[in-house]
Amino acid sequence: MKQSLSRGALLGALLSPVAAIAAGDADLATLRAEVAAMQRQYESRIRALESRLSDAEQAADAARQAAGADALSLPLTAPRVLRAQSQAAAPAPAGSRSAGLFDAVTSANAFNPQIAVILDGNFYQDDSDDGNGAALVGAAFQAGGGGHAHDHGDDGHDHGDGGHAHATAENGFNFREAELSFTATVDPYFDAATYISIDGDGNVNLEEAYFQTRALPYGLRVKGGKFLSDFGYINRQHPHAWDFVDQNLPYLNLLGFHGLQDTGLQLTWLPDLPFYALIGGEALQGNQEVFGATLGDTDQDELNLGSTNTGPRLFTAFAKIAPELGRNQALQLGVSYAHAEQHQASHTHTHAVHEGDHDEEHGHEHDDHGHDHDHGVTEIVHETGLAGNADLWGIDLVYKYDGGGAYGQGDFTFQTEYLRSIKDLTVRSSAHPEQIGSGRTFTTDGLYAQATYGFLPKWKAGLRYDVLGLTNEVSGGRSASFGSSDRWTADITWNLSEFSQLRAQYAYNDILVAEDERERFNAFYLQFLVSLGSHGAHEF
């Protein structure tokens, strides 16, 4: 820099006397400008020459190293170096440089999206009465009725949305899903991703397909399309990223198998602070299988629930904060809220009717949720239609410690979330006309806490406790409180490499399957997860 400046000055000094003689004052300025322009031009040429020279030196240097050193530094194994030896001299370094100075050196395909396929299968065994334990854990009894998994009896309700079948594990071999993911930068303005899952029966489900902005100022980002909400912590993780084979009880029962996954828009703001804080909100269509459930047209007519409102019907807000704890550990706290403007449910209950005398044996109002009266001779099934809105609150805490051992040895994680669902519904139709118009508030909460520890290189152990229904009650026109379901889970995960893992998991389940009926059973999983293609991201 200094050198070229002095060269320019010399040039200027040589030229300026000539200019002074040849021209008057008026031309002087023009000439000076020309001289200055020449000076700049020369400077840039000299710089270009210097850089070409240094490039040439580097290339020669590389060639020298490649020719001289590689023969000596060949390892005994790892044949890759043989190729490097033949290529290091010319094309390989040139190729690596062609990435451009601002770019990342990468083996990702130039314009194709990064593609990965994750295969997720298991062997499952439980000793529940009907061998359907994996379905039971997703249908634990809730005051307000569960979602898709809730048994509506024989009359088979059609859910307006999200009510498709998905395979829960059966005893024996199960292929849970093949997840295809495609991610790429679209242009300077957007990134985009698509995640498609195909289950063992060949059912295709679009898990996520969204764009996300990359160039907005002030720490703002907008995501649009179908995506997993940033509500809570575990919600946005795909099943293969979980520390356990299956989802925890609160998420599984209050949000369903897919969690809070919907179509809409998300706005997040990451303020420029000395610590991490993220605030965001989402407006979503409301096609949520459990929390935002609306019923199908037929049911809506029969039960006088009214039709499905236009969207968006589901809104979320969340804030996450992480204090600065240094390089090797991280703590994140979050609070989340979701509101479904429209929630519809149909609850069935049975009445025992004495033979010959058709007086209904009304128990109490809490027999809303069908249970058998022993003296019953015949049973009448009554269906109640309820409509209203639903709120979901969530608190999450995640702590991670990077132990620094080989292949994850010494790593520790702790994560816990509390969810509370409050459904404010009104009876729209009932066999008991006096109840129509009366309100019902159904409250069910749940929490899970789990920890993992890398006890050996590549080996990780996990322990989880999850419970649904610490509060499990209905209030308003009728009041009742029900029990809870809980589970202890332990697992061991063997990460053979970055791209494959095997897991064994045992759980003791104590599930409230109906108002006064429990099933206690053991469940055992052996799972494999393999990842083909692009290197996965180690998201927090």
Place this chain on the structure above:
Amino acid sequence: MKRCFMGALAWLLLAAPVLALDVVATSPSMGALVRAVAPDATLTVLAGPDRDLHALQAKPSMISALRGADLIVAVGAELEVGWLPAASASAANPAILPGREGYFEAAAQVPLLDAGGAADRAMGDVHPAGNPHVDLDPVRMAQVAEALGERMARLDPGNAASYRNNAERLSAAVAERVPDWQGRLAGAPGVVLYHRDAVYLLDRFDVPLLGTIEAVPGVPPSGRHLRELTAKLRGQDGVIIHAPYQSPKAPQKLARDLGWPVATLPLSPPVDADGDGYLRHIERWVAAIAAAR
């Protein structure tokens, strides 16, 4: 209260003109370069020398550091592929995304070794773009420092001369030390590494790489591989060097079987290292390799 506010305002106004570059370095060796080239920059180093840069997880603190950064200085060539793209995308800071002036990869500035291998993961966690561990070659690092100086000059033209001078100073310091290192390493019997993470240093000083403890990258060694290695190296001289986050068991066993010294050396200098700290770090490696004789 009002005075306090006015004071704060005055402080802000006074502080504003001396805004230094806000730089985030992924590893301490990149941090050392930044300190050497821009001693006044605000610097955050994301990982310590005792952690595997390839295995890190994106953490909220990283995202927060990247949020306001003017420049990210990465080793690159997919070394940080698991977490840096995730963290920088979440940081909502367009200035530091790849392809922008605020994104700097050391590996993109110099020729790479081990490039062009088959993209076959039967050979482990391979990265066909090239071996990313350029930071142990002082000569390449000097080139990287000069490129970094140019980049900083673009980002902060006001201090351009200072960045270039500092980079040249580091370059000169490296050039001054190289003959000494060369002399001490001439004829060194060679090194067994755990992973091919120091090949740039060995290559620079013509030190033979006698083998790697892991047969393929990212996969722990089998007993058979270790036996073969022992059989091949028995009777020779050498030294075994592994990083702190690599399991010491296999290196120690091999060292016992061969009667070789074994050293645990980080790939990066201490977190607070500057240019001199980086040179001392290379000095440690040179001493360990030279000690094999």
